[in-house]
Amino acid sequence: MTLTVCTGGTVLVGIEPNGSPTLSTAIAFDGTVVAALGADAEALRDRADEVIDLGGGTIAPAPGDGHAHPVLGALEGIGPAVREAEDLAGILAAVAAWKAAHPDAEWIVGGSYDATFAPGGRFDARWLDQVTGDTPTVLRSWDYHTAWVNTAALRAAGITSSTPDPALGRILRREDGSPLGTLQEAAANDFLAHVAPAFTLAQRIDAVERATAEYAANGMTWVQDAWVEPADVEHYLAAASQGRLHARVNLALRADPASWPSQPAEFAGLRARVHELSQRLYGTARGGASRLSANTVKFFIDGVIENHTAALSSPYADRADDLGLPNWQTDELRDAVAAFEGRGFQLHLHAIGDAAVTAALDALEALRTSSPERSGRPIAHVIAHVAMLRPEDTRRFAELGVIANFEPYWAQCDAVMRDLTIPHIGHDREGWQYLIGSVHRSGATISFGSDWPVTTKDWRPALSTAITRHSHLEPQAEPWLPDERVTPATAYAAYTAGIARQAQVTDRGSLHVGMVADAVWLSANPLAVAPTEIPAIQVLGTWLAGARTH
Numbered sequence: 001m002t003l004t005v006c007t008g009g010t011v012l013v014g015i016e017p018n019g020s021p022t023l024s025t026a027i028a029f030d031g032t033v034v035a036a037l038g039a040d041a042e043a044l045r046d047r048a049d050e051v052i053d054l055g056g057g058t059i060a061p062a063p064g065d066g067h068a069h070p071v072l073g074a075l076e077g078i079g080p081a082v083r084e085a086e087d088l089a090g091i092l093a094a095v096a097a098w099k100a101a102h103p104d105a106e107w108i109v110g111g112s113y114d115a116t117f118a119p120g121g122r123f124d125a126r127w128l129d130q131v132t133g134d135t136p137t138v139l140r141s142w143d144y145h146t147a148w149v150n151t152a153a154l155r156a157a158g159i160t161s162s163t164p165d166p167a168l169g170r171i172l173r174r175e176d177g178s179p180l181g182t183l184q185e186a187a188a189n190d191f192l193a194h195v196a197p198a199f200t201l202a203q204r205i206d207a208v209e210r211a212t213a214e215y216a217a218n219g220m221t222w223v224q225d226a227w228v229e230p231a232d233v234e235h236y237l238a239a240a241s242q243g244r245l246h247a248r249v250n251l252a253l254r255a256d257p258a259s260w261p262s263q264p265a266e267f268a269g270l271r272a273r274v275h276e277l278s279q280r281l282y283g284t285a286r287g288g289a290s291r292l293s294a295n296t297v298k299f300f301i302d303g304v305i306e307n308h309t310a311a312l313s314s315p316y317a318d319r320a321d322d323l324g325l326p327n328w329q330t331d332e333l334r335d336a337v338a339a340f341e342g343r344g345f346q347l348h349l350h351a352i353g354d355a356a357v358t359a360a361l362d363a364l365e366a367l368r369t370s371s372p373e374r375s376g377r378p379i380a381h382v383i384a385h386v387a388m389l390r391p392e393d394t395r396r397f398a399e400l401g402v403i404a405n406f407e408p409y410w411a412q413c414d415a416v417m418r419d420l421t422i423p424h425i426g427h428d429r430e431g432w433q434y435l436i437g438s439v440h441r442s443g444a445t446i447s448f449g450s451d452w453p454v455t456t457k458d459w460r461p462a463l464s465t466a467i468t469r470h471s472h473l474e475p476q477a478e479p480w481l482p483d484e485r486v487t488p489a490t491a492y493a494a495y496t497a498g499i500a501r502q503a504q505v506t507d508r509g510s511l512h513v514g515m516v517a518d519a520v521w522l523s524a525n526p527l528a529v530a531p532t533e534i535p536a537i538q539v540l541g542t543w544l545a546g547a548r549t550h
């Protein structure tokens, strides 16, 4: 067992349930766990294998990412660099440059582009044709619910004027009915799954390694992969077996509205395979060093506001009669949720529109009332995004013991909010968005995430935005919905204690004696600097169960 003593700085031991931080001056890790704090840790210096001088920096519980798509994020690096583009011309230039560098490529697959670069998010196949010629091309948009394809790709998919919209999807069209080149929801997913070429297993294993190494470099030790198909389990098992997993990942297998009745048994089998490998690789002892689990099932309750596919309780402001595109019938959702919970799965429900959040809460409430005899520790389920929330639903998270997972970087009035979101939902519902402060004050557990690659996986700018409700790049900006700001301690707790609750563990989320040593060494204490300075804090080291991952 390696004994490590860290001294010469601040130890942020944790955020207590009452919201106050506990601080110390030194910490000792013995093997996988925290062995001592303060003077007790200093006293171990002489027998330590390693003594680290923190240089005035801070050791804190390592943050986690409660909702992300790490493999999709890392795979973006293979295609054209459209994410860096600052306008439509920039996207086309990136695609042209990639094509010039890969003249033999049979397809161009890339992501992800900023959907605000074209009015209404309507991207035309002909714009891509100018730089791609006949090479079939598909680009994902930032929301990952939309794809922009060129004419050759439409041809490869057989999409014409007479192709109907798929169930739960939309093919945007020109006035003459011909396909425009923008595919939404199931139309985009079907295209990517069945028409575009799949990434190879080797590329996907590389992506797992690259993504988790980047998380470790950001000081993070746990990630919720929020959308896994059964075939994707293979790249995680392989990466773990090859020692290429640098952060803990919990997999959420996606429940399919069309085929869910056979999935609880299938997913339980996959979970068992993951569990077995994990025990073999990482052991079963307390102070768990396990890096892979598959404890969760993902439901897409609805889509996104930008596409008018988020489910609203009253119509979109710019489309009379349109309530969005809910993916589940009420009774099917209730039955499916019960079937997966019956197998011991945690539920992770994507809900953006206010009607989707209500539907998710209703389904979880029905679970409670239908099985009040459930014994043991009930599973804390998760509703992710909670982009819109009817004020009367706010208290239900605490009442039902449901975790609200927010992506705090979205809680600002940026271009997406101004140009795509508010025009769709209308100003009267602007104030229903990202009610992080209200949900926290109601007594619910909140956890934070990124939805990377939708937005940056770096927790630092997002932590800053949770505190200020504006971008750290504009320090003087007015806070957007200022009542929904949270304190630095509450925000950091959402990345640590809240994440531990979401991960269903009681021995992580703080650095008290006996807890697992998942820790980050920062150049400054994020609770003690100006919020807009948090993104400049450097990550100097990361430990996962006492093992250095960065």
Ligand SMILES: [Zn+2]
Pocket (backbone or CB within 6 Å): 067, 068, 069, 226, 451
């Ligand atoms: Zn997501």
